[in-house]
Amino acid sequence: MDTPPDISLAAARANAAARLAAAGITTPEVDAELLIGHVVDLGRGELAAAMVVGRTLAPRDAELLDDLVSRRAAREPLQHITGTAYFRSLRLAVGPGVFVPRPETELLAQYAIDELRALPEADPIAVDLGTGSGAIALSVASEVPHATVYAVENSVDAFVWARQNADSVGATNATIVFDDLAHALARLDGTVSLVVSNPPYVPDAAVPRDPEVRLHDPAHALYGGPDGLDVVRQVSATALRLLRPGGRVLIEHGELQGEPIRDLLAADGWSSPATFRDLTQRDRITSATR
Structure with missing residues (x-):
């Protein structure tokens, strides 16, 4: 039997994008490029250059790509297929059992980073409640190296992913803790500067x-x-218990939940609850002061 010929990367991209568009994927070209890049171990910029010079895809790689495109067309998350989610400067491992971090949550991480950088303390403590993959906590720990960051998770599956990502990122100032949110980190009561949660x-x-x-x-x-x-x-x-006086809480939420969360926080005794919008001008983050 004759060996199938190589296919150009450009043709592979066009074919994959067409299949993904037909399946209702909203970013078919981007997803096609990321899947091809995963197969041939190239970033999107490197892939674009490789297409310009006419690089081809070997039959075995084309077969693998066909399988990956079929999975994506069946609406399996791209990040589950590649095993990777990008969040700010981090490359995180994700898969079944853990929430895939979203780009809009990068804004929550930025608020947390800005809050910590503005504090006068030499070694502030931050806590991420419900860390999932560890995206927020590890971003904060990486970008504010003088902070001590604790990330709490109560799902065994998600905890495993968070520990793997902590080991990969190598932020020695971050600690992943398996515990229920209600009782976590009692030894830190009254000492934390910032609690963040999605x-x-x-x-x-x-x-x-x-x-x-x-x-x-x-x-x-x-x-x-x-x-x-x-x-x-x-x-x-939990944040009321953990935070020192003047400490802050930051919570991500849905676009219609800003007002009820402000009311909830005010009823709990928080000061100055305020809601901030994301880049699409939707309510996204509510903060308050202990």
Whole structure:
């Protein structure tokens, strides 16, 4: 039997993008390039250069790409297929059992980083409640090396991913802790400068439309009770216990939840609750002071 000929990277990209577009993927060209890059171990810039010079894809690699494109067309998350999610400057390992970090959460990490950098303390303490993959905590630890960062997770599957990412990132000022959010880190009560959290906040009845989210993100990382705020209430209570006077809490949430979270925090005794918008001008982060 004759060996199939090599296919040009440009043709492979065009074919993959067409298949992904037909499957309803909203970024078919980007996803096609990332899948090809995963197969041939090239970044998107390197892949673009390789296409310009006419590099080809060997039959074995073309077969692998065909399988990966089929998985993505079936709406398996791109990050599960490649095993990688990029968050700020970090390359994180992700897969089944852990929430895939979203680009909008990079804004929450930036707020946390800015808060810590502005503090007068030489060694502030920060806590990430519900760390998932570790994206926020490890970004903060990497970008604010004088801070001590604790990342709390109560899912065994997510904890394993977070520990793997902590080992890979190598931020020695970050500690991953397996514990329930309600009781975590009691030894730090009253000493923490900043608590940050991207908790599950989707109301139980508001099932996400995207198959990548609905079918693949773990339910415990998505749903927050009838109004979506059950875990937010726990974050508020735990943060009040952990923070020193003047310490701050930062919580990511859905675009319609700013006002109810401000009300919740005010009722719990927090000062100056305020909500900030993301780059699309949607309410995204609410903060308050202990």
